[in-house]
Amino acid sequence: MFxxxxxxxxxxxxxxxxxxxxxxxxxxxxxxxxxxxxxRLKSAQAAxxxxxxxxxxxAQNLPGYTFIPPGQEARVLxxxxxxxxxxxxxxxxxxxxxxxxSLEDLARLPDDALASRLGARGLWLxxxxxGAFERPLRPRISATIYEExxxxxxxxKLREPLLFLITRFLDDLTARLKSQSLAAAALHLTLNGTQxxxxxxxxxxxxxxxxxxxxxxxxxxxxxxxxAKIRLELIPTEPRRVQHGLFTPAAPEPEKLxxxxxxxxxxxxxxxxxxxxxxxxxxxxxxxxxxxLLPFRYFRPPLEARVTAERLWTRMFQGKILQIAGPWRSSxxxxxxxxxxxDEYDLALSDGALYRIYLDRAPKKWFxxxxxx
Amino acid sequence: xxxxxxxxxxxxxxxxxxxxxxxxxxxxxxxEITGTRSSGRTSVLHELLAASxxxxxYAALVDTKDAFDACSAASxxxxxxxxxxxxxxxxxxxxxxxxxxxxxxxxxGVVTLDLAxxxxxxxxxxPPTAWFRFRRALESTPTILMVLADHPLAKxxxxxxxxxxxxxxxxRAVFTGQAPFLLLRDAG
Numbered sequence: 051m052f053x054x055x056x057x058x059x060x061x062x063x064x065x066x067x068x069x070x071x072x073x074x075x076x077x078x079x080x081x082x083x084x085x086x087x088x089x090r091l092k093s094a095q096a097a098x099x100x101x102x103x104x105x106x107x108x109a110q111n112l113p114g115y116t117f118i119p120p121g122q123e124a125r126v127l128x129x130x131x132x133x134x135x136x137x138x139x140x141x142x143x144x145x146x147x148x149x150x151x152s153l154e155d156l157a158r159l160p161d162d163a164l165a166s167r168l169g170a171r172g173l174w175l176x177x178x179x180x181g182a183f184e185r186p187l188r189p190r191i192s193a194t195i196y197e198e199x200x201x202x203x204x205x206x207k208l209r210e211p212l213l214f215l216i217t218r219f220l221d222d223l224t225a226r227l228k229s230q231s232l233a234a235a236a237l238h239l240t241l242n243g244t245q246x247x248x249x250x251x252x253x254x255x256x257x258x259x260x261x262x263x264x265x266x267x268x269x270x271x272x273x274x275x276x277x278a279k280i281r282l283e284l285i286p287t288e289p290r291r292v293q294h295g296l297f298t299p300a301a302p303e304p305e306k307l308x309x310x311x312x313x314x315x316x317x318x319x320x321x322x323x324x325x326x327x328x329x330x331x332x333x334x335x336x337x338x339x340x341x342x343l344l345p346f347r348y349f350r351p352p353l354e355a356r357v358t359a360e361r362l363w364t365r366m367f368q369g370k371i372l373q374i375a376g377p378w379r380s381s382x383x384x385x386x387x388x389x390x391x392x393d394e395y396d397l398a399l400s401d402g403a404l405y406r407i408y409l410d411r412a413p414k415k416w417f418x419x420x421x422x423x
Numbered sequence: 424x425x426x427x428x429x430x431x432x433x434x435x436x437x438x439x440x441x442x443x444x445x446x447x448x449x450x451x452x453x454x455e456i457t458g459t460r461s462s463g464r465t466s467v468l469h470e471l472l473a474a475s476x477x478x479x480x481y482a483a484l485v486d487t488k489d490a491f492d493a494c495s496a497a498s499x500x501x502x503x504x505x506x507x508x509x510x511x512x513x514x515x516x517x518x519x520x521x522x523x524x525x526x527x528x529x530x531x532g533v534v535t536l537d538l539a540x541x542x543x544x545x546x547x548x549x550p551p552t553a554w555f556r557f558r559r560a561l562e563s564t565p566t567i568l569m570v571l572a573d574h575p576l577a578k579x580x581x582x583x584x585x586x587x588x589x590x591x592x593x594x595r596a597v598f599t600g601q602a603p604f605l606l607l608r609d610a611g
Contacts, residue, residue, distance in 0.1 A: 299479040300565060302530030307507075310528035314509055314521045322510040326493035326503045339498035345465040346492040347539070375598045375606060403460035420492070423465035 052187065053083040054109035055096045063094060070189035074106055082187060091115060099123060104181030107134055107153075123181020128154030135175050141168060153179035194230070196223050197283040199240075205276030209268060212277055216264055217257065219282040224255040227286055235287035239264060241273050241280055252304045253290045259305045260284075266312040270320075332382050333390065334419075344422045346406070352417035355407060362399060362407070364418055369399035377409070396422070448567045449582050453558055455570045458587030464539065466499075467585060468571055471533060473500035475567075480532025483507040483525045487518040488540045507531075515545040519553055526560045526568065538572040546576060554580035 055063050056078050064071040064079035067087055072080045080102055083091070088098060092115045097108030099118040107127055108116045111134045118126045130153045132145055144167075150156050156179040165173045177183040198219040206212045216239070227233060233253035237260055239246050248263045302310075315323050328338045335348070353364040361370055376395030383389040392408040399405060404422040409415070448454045448471065458464040475482045477500055484491060489510045497503055507525070511518040515538060522536045538546065554577040561568055570577055575584055600606045 299532065300530050301481050302528050306528050307530070310524050311507070313524055317517050317520055318509060318511050318514075322512065324508060326491070326496075326506060326508050328493055328497060328503065335492065335494060337494060339494050341498065343495040343498040345463075345469050345499070346495045347460075347465050347490040348492055350489040373598060375600075401460070402462075420490070421460045423461055423463065 051083055051085075051098055051100060052080055052102045052105045053087075053091055053096055053098045054078060054080045054102075054105035055091070055094055056109040057095045070187065072102075072188045073190055078106060078110060080106060080187060081189075088117070099181065101181060101184050102187060103178050103183045103185065107178070107181070110134070118181065124154070124157050124179070127179065127181050128152060128157065132156055132175075132179070135178055138171065138175070141172060141175065144168065194286070195283065196226055196234075196286055197281060198222055199279070199281035201279050202277065205278040206280075207276045209272075212268075212280075213261065213265065215280065216282060217261055219280075220257045220260050220284075223282065223284045224257055224260075227255055227284060230286070231289065232286040233289035234260065234284040236285040237263065238283040238285070239267070239281075240283075241277050242275060243279065244273075246271070251308055253287050254305070255289070256305060259309065262309050263312060266309070266316055270316045332380060334380065334392075334394075346420050347423045348420040349418055352408075352419050355416040355418050357407065357416045362397070362405075362418075367399075367401060369401045371397050372400055373398040381411075394419075448569065450565045450567055451561050451563065452582035453554065453561065453568045453570060453577050453580050454583040454585070455572065455575055455577055455581045456585045456587065457572050457575050459573065462587040464571055464587045467587065468535060468537070468569065469496050469499045469501060471567075471569060472496065472506065472535070473502075475532040476500075476502035476505040478532065479505075481505050481507070481530060482533040482535070483509065483522075483531050484535045484537065485509045485511065485518045485522045485525070486537050487511045487515055488513055488537070490537065490540065513541070513545075515541050515549065519549060522568070523553075523557070523560070526557065526564070526566060529564060529566070531566050533567045533569055535569045535571060538570060538576065540573070546572070549576065551578070554578070 053067070054074075057063075058077060060077050060079040061071070061073060064081050067083060067090070068081040070081060074080060083098065091098065095109065095114065097105045097112065097116040097118065099105040099108060100120045101123065104118055104123045104127065107130065108118060111130050112126075116126065132142060132150060132153060132155075134153065145156065150159070156176055159176060161173065161176070164176055168175075174183065200215065206215070224234070233255050234250060235253055236250060237248040239248070246267055248260075248267060250260070250263070254260065311323050329336050331337050349366075353366060356363045359371075362368060374395055374397040376397075377393035378395075379393050381389070381391035384391070391411045393411065394406060394408045396404060396406055406419045406422065408417055408419055410417060456464045456467050472482050472484070473496075482505060484506060486508060489512060491508060491510075493503055493508075496506075509518075509521045509525075511521065518536060518538065522534055525531060525534050557568055557577075558580045570581070575581065575586075598606060
């Protein structure tokens with residue numbers, strides 16, 4: 051049997067009956083009940099029926115406590131207006147034209163004729179009106195937080211004991227994830243109230259990999275003080291499912307690659323490792339190409355230059371200008387920081403190379419941006 | 424690969440020869456591309472990366488001087504989503520270490536170590552043993568370690584050195600239009 055409570059306090063009341071409660075809306079809660087529990091419901095705006103939908107209809111539309119004996123759903127619900135059903139303006143208009151006003155009227159209509167005129171939706175409404183539509187309960191399942199934390203009497207000063215503690219946390223948390231067929235998408239480590247987040251590029255439950263990520267993070271950015279409070283949280287997600295092909299080209303193992311990139315990030319900096327990406331913009335250097343371009347090498351940052359009609363000087367090279375093409379004027383992003391406004395030229399220098407130079411129009415300065423190569 | 428180099432004044436002969444012989448850059452070995460500015464070394468590199476990523480392989484670029492132009496690379500067919508880009512801010516030691524780590528990780532079709540334009544003093548500090556170490560690490564892998572530099576660095580550890588040179592004087596650059604609105608059409 052299913053019970054439905056309708057009222058402002060429905061959720062709290064329903065929780066006192068069962069941990070598995072379906073919230074139909076803010077004021078309506080449905081759950082499964084046993085005969086022994088029925089007595090406690092009698093003082094509430096509630097209904098008990100053999101099907102979920104019958105219990106909901108009765109609780110929402112009939113006053114006080116309603117018990118619908120099995121097989122009597124159509125009789126008990128029959129007096130209700132068809133407006134008690136889930137709204138469907140188009141269908142309801144047709145039903146009104148037919149003179150159907152109550153659920154009893156709708157329940158009496160022949161199935162086949164109704165299905166041929168109103169389709170599956172009409173048939174579904176009729177089954178609701180009869181209280182015969184059966185569906186399982188859809189209980190709300192609160193999101194589980196996969197976290198472990200500890201407050202230490204003696205703060206940890208050394209790296210090894212800290213990693214030992216983190217390993218224990220990771221073992222427990224990944225076991226919990228495994229029991230739910232989940233994997234970790236990210237790892238939040240909070241040390242003394244300072245949180246660091248490690249996003250894992252693919253869902254994993256590999257303790258060694260997660261531990262290595264934490265190790266690299268601690269190497270890059272050691273804690274500033276001995277650790278007195280520690281909290282570790284894994285963000286759950288669906289596990290990775292990959293089907294390998296016989297003829298697929300070899301690719302780096304994701305686990306190994308992530309650890310390698312983690313080490314390289316420690317070496318050259320967080321922002322200097324990644325995949326290049328082009329954007330939908332006209333900004334030089336990051337715009338998507340519209341055709342084949344001559345291969346180019348940048349001088350980053352651009353070399354400041356002194357240019358005359360015949361020669362070019364920079365701190366790295368100088369030479370006679372043999373040929374020059376341009377200018378190509380471009381500007382953009384003037385409404386935000388990082389705007390550009392410049393005249394570009396291509397020039398062939400006497401050293402044999404072909405350079406791209408530009409005049410930054412705001413400070414009126416010349417720069418060599420790079421070389422065609 | 425040779426058909427992909429409309430390089431004009433740049434020297435493309437070694438690649439033509441390679442192509443005619445049906446050879447490619449040897450896998451599990453160190454190869455070098457050396458040359459001066461505008462000699463076409465970056466063209467060769469982009470074509471190699473395009474060929475590798477086009478086959479579905481992953482490639483890595485250790486960019487010592489932060490010189491890589493993703494825009495022109497993408498225009499010749501390099502799949503940027505399959506290219507790991509490591510910028511080393513001019514530090515050659517970091518570049519060598521990063522290349523070493525990427526080779527050890529395995530699974531890459533091409534690992535490129537771009538040491539072009541790096542100061543000679545920094546290059547002189549690279550111990551010769553580094554190249555032996557790379558050669559040893561590569562031996563049993565299908566990875567090509569491509570070193571891009573102004574001058575040959577790996578010496579005997581390199582299996583193939585492609586030297587690109589400026590074959591013709593730069594006055595062969597093709598500009599069209601009327602001055603001062605000339606347009607660079609081709610570099611040859």
